[in-house]
Each structure stands twice: as structure tokens, then as C-alpha cells.
Amino acid sequence: MRPRHLRFVALGLGIVCLLAMFKPSYSHETPGPGEEYRRFRLGLPFDPWFHYDAIHIDKRVESPTGVTHTYSNRTEYGFELVSWSVLLGVAGIGFLFVARQFKRAAAGEKPGS
Numbered sequence: 001m002r003p004r005h006l007r008f009v010a011l012g013l014g015i016v017c018l019l020a021m022f023k024p025s026y027s028h029e030t031p032g033p034g035e036e037y038r039r040f041r042l043g044l045p046f047d048p049w050f051h052y053d054a055i056h057i058d059k060r061v062e063s064p065t066g067v068t069h070t071y072s073n074r075t076e077y078g079f080e081l082v083s084w085s086v087l088l089g090v091a092g093i094g095f096l097f098v099a100r101q102f103k104r105a106a107a108g109e110k111p112g113s
Contacts, residue, residue, distance in 0.1 A: 023041060036056040053076045055075075057073075
């Protein structure tokens with residue numbers, strides 16, 4: 001393959017890897033009345049590098065003395081710096097760097113040809 005074609009292959013692989021790293025996913029579930037689960041993830045579905053989970057529970061419980069409310073709210077988030085998604089991002093940056101080197105090499109050859 002010619003360096004020009006290799007540059008476009010490296011550029012395409014770099015863009016695909018970075019898009020996979022920043023692939024968002026969102027889910028909103030209501031398993032029962034008064035329950036609400038929200039999830040947001042960035043990265044590959046099986047190994048995201050960022051996750052945010054919010055759980056909201058608001059239930060009415062009737063008691064002999066009257067109606068009471070049970071309320072619960074929990075939020076969790078985190079970053080995973082050692083994951084396949086981060087590895088894809090590093091590989092994507094590497095591919096973009098290689099594509100830039102091919103571009104510089106091609107620009108250096110043109111005036112001398």
C-alpha cells in the first residue's frame with residue numbers, strides 16, 4: 001500500500017476508535033410503581049469508562065394510622081481509567097498520530113520529486 005492509502009486507513013481507524021470510546025448509552029427503567037432507574041454510560045457497553053446511575057423510589061404505604069411515604073434517592077457515578085474503552089481511545093489517538101506522520105512524510109517527499 002502507498003503511504004497515502006495508509007494515512008487514510010490510519011485516519012479512519014483513529015476516528016472509529018475515538019467514536020467507540022465516546023459512544024453514549026442511556027436507559028430509563030420503571031420496574032414498579034414509584035420506582036425509577038436511570039443509567040448513562042460512555043464507552044463500550046460491556047466496559048464503559050464513565051457511568052452515572054440514579055435511583056429514585058417513592059412509594060405509598062398505607063398503615064392503620066394513615067398513609068405514609070417511603071422516599072429514597074441514590075446517585076452514583078464513576079470513572080474507570082483501566083478499561084477497554086480507554087484502550088480504544090489511546091489506540092485512536094495513536095492512529096491519528098500515525099496518520100499525521102504519514103501526511104508529514106508525504107509533504108516532505110513532494111518538493112523533492
